[in-house]
Amino acid sequence: MTVEKVDTLVVGAGQAGVALSEHLSKSGVPHLVVERHRIAERWRSERWDSLVANGPAWHDRFPGMEFSDADPDAFVPKEKVADYFVAYAEKFAAPIRCGVEVKEVRKIPGRPGFRVETSDGVIEANNVVAATGPFQRPIIPRVVPDDAEVLQIHSNTYRNSDQLPDGAVLVVGAGSSGVQIADELLRSGKRVYLSVGPHDRPPRAYRGRDFCWWLGVLGKWDAETPGPGTEHVTIAVSGARGGETVDFRRLAAQGMTLVGLTQAYENGTITFAQDLADNIARGDANYLSLLDEADAYVARNGLDLPEENAAREIGPDPECVSNPTLKLNLAEAGITSIIWATGYAVDYSWLKVDAFDEKGRPKHQRGVSVEPGIYFLGLPWQSRRGSSFIWGVWHDAKHLADRISTQRKYLAYHASAKREPATA
Template identity: 40%
Template sequence: MSTHHTVVIVGGGQAGLAMSWHLKRLGVDHVVFERDRVGHEWRDRRWDSFCLVTPNWQVDLPGFPYTGDDPDGFMPGAEVVTHLEAYAASFAPPLREGVTVTRLRRTPDGVFHLETSAGPCTAGQVVVATGPYHAPAVPRLAERLPAGVVQLHSSQYRRPEQLPDGDVLVVGTGQSGCQIAEDLHLTGRRVHLAVGSAPRAARRYRGRDTLAWLDAMGHYAKGVDEFGDVDEVRLRANHYMTGRDGGRDIDLRAFAAQGMQLYGRLRDITAGSLGFAGDLAANLDNADAVAEGIKDAIDRWIAANGVDAPAEDRYVPVWQPPAGERTLDPARLAAVIWATGFHRDHRWIQVPVFDGRGYPTHDRGVTSCPGLYFLGLPWQWTWGSGRFAGIARDAAHLAGRITAAGRARMAEEVSWLAGTATETFPRLEWAA
């Protein structure tokens, strides 16, 4: 393969497909390179009982809104894959599955050169839609665990039966860590959970899903530039809750009352001991405070708008942790699951658009390099940017920038060609 495209989209998940839908509707020549298959992230990096945390009505891709019979339900992982496959089939994007982009660079003449597993190609513009979750992040202290303890990253966990009999330590309380801990707990496994600083939210409040209230309040439309510290907002952990069994709260205190062992952050591993910080009480209190703060905001909005909503009693903690630090003998553990997130890996992009942490610097996905864009990043523009809820808005914005940039480049080339009468050039076209 050695060819040129007006636009190359790298990544064929929901972000890349949404971008392709807009470009195809506008008649813009493009191709979508997907390293694996459509839905790979949902197909191969989720456990069996996984469900979306966001309600089905938020699965609103461009030209393909949710039309099922359970808008307030939560799609299981397999259904998400099926939905994305149906989306691709609905408009037949120029999709090439099984093609890995291994290098991207831009020459001084403004042309992007891509090296792929199917051969080289060039592009006038490139959209990176590979998301933020590239390489599993496991701390180096994992190397200090005894060799007999099975270790998995959360992306490798599928079901409780996958693990040997015995106690399991889950490290991390983002959405994945809490849901995996619950999955194990519900089967009767003895679970130890290292609790971090992730916030939580109630699944429902005053008669509606909490996310439905936040949507009505305009939270999903609030741009990241409306916050005081953009970088801090983009690094925030997501609130933990679950869509399992129709959706419910995840209350770690209730799990503890039922026998789950809670600890603070995993601090160190030495011979014969895992040491945990003494911050468990603070972490639980802070998570509860965030959940109650969201309820406060909902209450204020209900009152200000005269909405008829049932009253609801507030949360009362059912368990209090003991004070101080705790330790755990690794000999008690059969397995450890590292729910410690992912690293970004953009080493294949050899264009200077990254900050000192490796994060792509951009404004609503538009980088400082003309013609290079990102789509599908968390808080790219709004809270919904990294979710199904905000992909359509972000993709539409980039489509407008791409077509405007394409028309400008065409005008420059036409102007140059007008002064060159001795050579024959192909006709330039740009569909808008």
């Protein structure tokens, strides 16, 4: 059996794999990127039809290429984002092989390198980079049993309102995905219930600048660790319809029913936590704190940016917040479908190496694994807050490429050095 040999094998050709390939190419590191589907496939087939990027085109891109035919302040549709990565890979002739699934990676005993079993044969690589990103295995909490008389899907399989049966919808999760899907369903004429947990709620824009700009100048994208208790707090932000601040009070005024965190299910009835008002208040506090920091930055630097006093106007709590629903019988409410916008878990079951903790999380420092020769890319907070975003993963990829290149130089010296044994 023929065994293909390569210095560095990159698993995954999404934004992380394409970024790393560029930096490895610039460093002269021979490598191969394998992708089980197409380049940036998740943007195409695991997101809803109307999805656009949550950041403007000037921000959510790699430094080396702008989006073609897109206003810098526009929010690019998902297909165009995927096309961008394809074009970027073509720009430097990235060695990407699509349609190849990695089944297993194991350390080769007694010598450097790893044996990689793929759907296209065996590859031996000195280095393996898991560039599969954070969105690998959809999480549906075990709350409502599978045999309940209601359709249950994860947000990654939602495409549009037409795929849902007639009736009301419960959307669980009020991060960017959940709130955008709930809003779309409400606009389609659906009766919508939205389960709102703890969240951050930044302004889409303030004083003429997008929140991505504010997080940049305030140094928040470069924060190296999340604040206490914020590791898993979701962010409610949207680029839909040209971008707008997520406002749960507005959604309630338009007919959406907000409920608290989804807790339990019994005999056709879902129970919600008594935390809705607190979650809304926490989101408001996050929103206002960013406005405070932005105003202070403007004053400190003497910037000529227009004041926006109306942005601080927060209306009274709607009835569904001040008098929240704590129990909801699905049949009585006419709910025929539940969309779980509850995030993802990583899945490294194919990576049979000693690089994980007892919970299956990668043990690494800025993507450099404790297992020599194994690397990770695209993880949330890999080196900073912006690591899992398009521009952030590009900078993390440069760091990994530098590390891989440096290790190759040490090994090259070892292979070429010929020394005589020391004599007395």
